[in-house]
Amino acid sequence: MSPPDESSPDGGRDTGPDGSGPVAWVRWFRHTDNGTVVFVREMLESVVVVVAIGLVLFAISGVWPPMVAVESGSMEPQMERGDLIFIVDENRFVPNAAQDGTGVVSYQQGKQSGYKSFNHYGDVIIYRPDGSVYETPIIHRARFWVESGENWYDEANPAYVAGADNCDELPNCPAPHAGFITKGDNNGAYDQVVRISEPVKPSWVRGTAEVKIPWLGHVRLFFSSTGVPSSVQYQPSQPMSNGTQYAPPA
Known part of the structure; x- marks a missing residue:
């Protein structure tokens, strides 16, 4: 299933990667300007940071x-x-x-x-x-x-x-x-x-x-x-x- 079809900041429509396969999808997810994907990506990055800090504190304490x-x-x-x-x-x-x-x-x-x-x-x-x-x-x-x-x-x-x-x-x-x-x-x-x-x-x-x-x-x-x-x-x-x-x- 393709990610939501949304306009990129330059007015184009970013509907997914040009190629196929998991590598292409991962690369697209990391670099796309699709608004929904950008939001999800930022949320995931925040979660990763919080989890990483928690693991470091747990390792110390x-x-x-x-x-x-x-x-x-x-x-x-x-x-x-x-x-x-x-x-x-x-x-x-x-x-x-x-x-x-x-x-x-x-x-x-x-x-x-x-x-x-x-x-x-x-x-x-x-x-x-x-x-x-x-x-x-x-x-x-x-x-x-x-x-x-x-x-x-x-x-x-x-x-x-x-x-x-x-x-x-x-x-x-x-x-x-x-x-x-x-x-x-x-x-x-x-x-x-x-x-x-x-x-x-x-x-x-x-x-x-x-x-x-x-x-x-x-x-x-x-x-x-x-x-x-x-x-x-x-x-x-x-x-x-x-x-x-x-x-x-x-």
């Missing part, structure tokens, strides 16, 4: 999708709504200060070694709360590591335990298993205190945040608002009854 959109303010001012974040598999480029076997540096370890990410000590991680594939992944900072059965109340910052006076008053204390205690930089309590997630197991971590591109995430958020998934988003901050800001699961 080891994570798909390699870019995620920030949905709200639990990590402000380090990350703001509409920022696009490039993430990398946590085992891709492991810092020397990382917790053994995880590839993640906690705030506590970062403070000891001088390792920083997004203006504070430790890594910002993307994790699935309680390991659930049905919950929206969360972007928060790894604060410190706990072992299974550990009473971590004395290790915690008193400002982030929502007024608890001892381990018995804290959810997830003693720790039900080994993992990271996490918190949004703009939140007033640990995720494990406000029951967003149990201590984050290494297998629940999707990657670490590496680079922020301001504003570009608004495109993904638009698709999210229209019902199209916008990839990983961190959760909106909501006040607890005592005024503490926390990030509830989606």
